Amino acid sequence: MSMSPQQLSAFQAMGGFTPQQSATFFIALVLAAALIFAAWALGSGYRGWATGQISQAKFVGLALKVTLIYILLTFLLLH
Secondary structure, eight states: OOOOHHHHHHHHHHHSSOHHHHHHHHHHHHHHHHHHHHHHHHHHHHHHHHTTSSOHHHHHHHHHHHHHHHHHHHHHHHO
């Protein structure tokens, strides 16, 4: 359901931005948070691998999972 012209003008008058700009901002926020999580997960996994606490296979699995999750999230949000 789309907004009526009166609703659009009221939204823009009170917010100072369009609904599309708001959606773009929130999508960017989610993708940035996911990227920060991915960097943290890969960094933690690397430290575990470097100290010998996890195997190389588990680290590669972690890297593939994090990459796949980020790609799927990006596809779902931007498609």
